[in-house]
Amino acid sequence: MHLEHLLTEEQRQLRQTLRDFTRKEIIPITRQLEEDYSLVEKVHQKLVDMGIQASGYPVEYGGGGIHSMTNMAIIAEELSKGDAGMALSACSNTAGAGPAAAVGNKAILDRFAPLFCQGKLAYACLSMTDEAGGADTENPLLYGAGIKTTARLEGDEYVINGSKMWPTHGGIAESYITFCNTDPSLGDDGIAMIIVPRDAPGLTFGKPEKKMLFKTVINASVYYDNVRVPKEYRVAGPGMDANLCYMLTTVAGWSGGVQALGIAERAFDIVLEYTGNRMGGFKPVRQHSMAAGIIADMAIGIEMMRASLYNLAFIYDHPDIYGPIYGAAWSPELIAKGAAARVFAADTAVEIINKGAELLGSMAISEDFPYEKCLRDVKICQLWLGGQQICRYKVARGYYDLKNWA
Numbered sequence: 001m002h003l004e005h006l007l008t009e010e011q012r013q014l015r016q017t018l019r020d021f022t023r024k025e026i027i028p029i030t031r032q033l034e035e036d037y038s039l040v041e042k043v044h045q046k047l048v049d050m051g052i053q054a055s056g057y058p059v060e061y062g063g064g065g066i067h068s069m070t071n072m073a074i075i076a077e078e079l080s081k082g083d084a085g086m087a088l089s090a091c092s093n094t095a096g097a098g099p100a101a102a103v104g105n106k107a108i109l110d111r112f113a114p115l116f117c118q119g120k121l122a123y124a125c126l127s128m129t130d131e132a133g134g135a136d137t138e139n140p141l142l143y144g145a146g147i148k149t150t151a152r153l154e155g156d157e158y159v160i161n162g163s164k165m166w167p168t169h170g171g172i173a174e175s176y177i178t179f180c181n182t183d184p185s186l187g188d189d190g191i192a193m194i195i196v197p198r199d200a201p202g203l204t205f206g207k208p209e210k211k212m213l214f215k216t217v218i219n220a221s222v223y224y225d226n227v228r229v230p231k232e233y234r235v236a237g238p239g240m241d242a243n244l245c246y247m248l249t250t251v252a253g254w255s256g257g258v259q260a261l262g263i264a265e266r267a268f269d270i271v272l273e274y275t276g277n278r279m280g281g282f283k284p285v286r287q288h289s290m291a292a293g294i295i296a297d298m299a300i301g302i303e304m305m306r307a308s309l310y311n312l313a314f315i316y317d318h319p320d321i322y323g324p325i326y327g328a329a330w331s332p333e334l335i336a337k338g339a340a341a342r343v344f345a346a347d348t349a350v351e352i353i354n355k356g357a358e359l360l361g362s363m364a365i366s367e368d369f370p371y372e373k374c375l376r377d378v379k380i381c382q383l384w385l386g387g388q389q390i391c392r393y394k395v396a397r398g399y400y401d402l403k404n405w406a
Ligand SMILES: Cc1cc2nc3c(=O)[nH]c(=O)nc-3n(C[C@H](O)[C@H](O)[C@H](O)COP(=O)(O)OP(=O)(O)OC[C@H]3O[C@@H](n4cnc5c(N)ncnc54)[C@H](O)[C@@H]3O)c2cc1C
Pocket: 125, 126, 127, 128, 129, 130, 131, 133, 134, 135, 136, 138, 139, 164, 165, 166, 167, 168, 169, 211, 213, 214, 217, 219, 380, 383, 384, 385, 386, 387, 388, 389, 390
């Protein structure tokens, strides 16, 4: 029992529905899902049928019109208990129109929103990490100068050149939220967020990356060779685009923190059950005080992660108290709060999952036992979106005038 007084009845129902879904549809086949992407798509389609994908899109396009970070947290947490990669995909696909909806960009919504509301699985892609110096793309101390992909206005079109590495859903997505630079000398005003359709001439993709974790997600390079899109596909314009980029990377990091929470909860359940049955020193392993201390530390980490991550969701969901986040300027303070929750969650999850492995002996790393998946998957929550280092800059920047010292 947790968060009961803070969730609405609908949110409690959503949580229960997704909890049951994960238990029945994902956990029994996690290994097969990692080996067969067609199975992943079948499970995703069931989530689409349940209305998860369309829920984040405006009602006038057939969506659910729900802009709730708390709902997003529930989706990320519950699905991550089964497969965090699938949680990442589901959250990305329901949030694909977030920036355009935030500023009411009708051209983008008209073109892309219906694709996600037709009852068919459709992917969205956040195309951000430049091949050259990926972490620079997300470093707010560089004021956009680290974004190497360029956008040049020619008549009524933007012409985009550059290459991105690792984007989730590269090659399979319908829409590419692309971080570009129109002129590095303009600082934040040079940052452009442009949505590119999959069929834009000049847009090509690399092969799916082979990786040890998040195997249920396709990541592939995205190449832009004089890609032309209508100028209306720039989400907002100078200033606000930078703001939306900072918003999106912060929210994505926070969402990754919630995925770390879900993975840690799964790890905790495995440890609790296994150590209750496995005998050592003539009693169940968890009855030894040294084991109890580790189990307690896992529980403490999970409680604190959940508290800080949902606290942030409630802040985001209560513009009446904390000020609006959609369309409003994102202050360094708000970015710092998001980055703090992500850094804490990712570090805590990695630490407690590693520690919990000690209670499982060699079963921790057996491919026939579910724990090794937790050990593998959780690591990315520290590495992506600029890594813990760039995120710590975001935290420090919320408290004082931190400069880039390059
Ligand atoms: C499963 C998965 C999903 C992903 N999804 C997406 C996605 O949807 N969209 C997308 O665009 N990208 C995505 N990525 C890419 C990911 O966000 C980047 O790999 C990450 O941001 C780091 O970029 P890089 O690998 O180029 O690291 P590099 O730029 O090579 O940096 C390496 C490390 O150097 C350190 N570093 C760099 N600069 C500094 C500095 N100024 N100060 C201190 N330390 C520094 C940091 O520790 C950093 O982690 C994904 C990656 C994976 C594996």
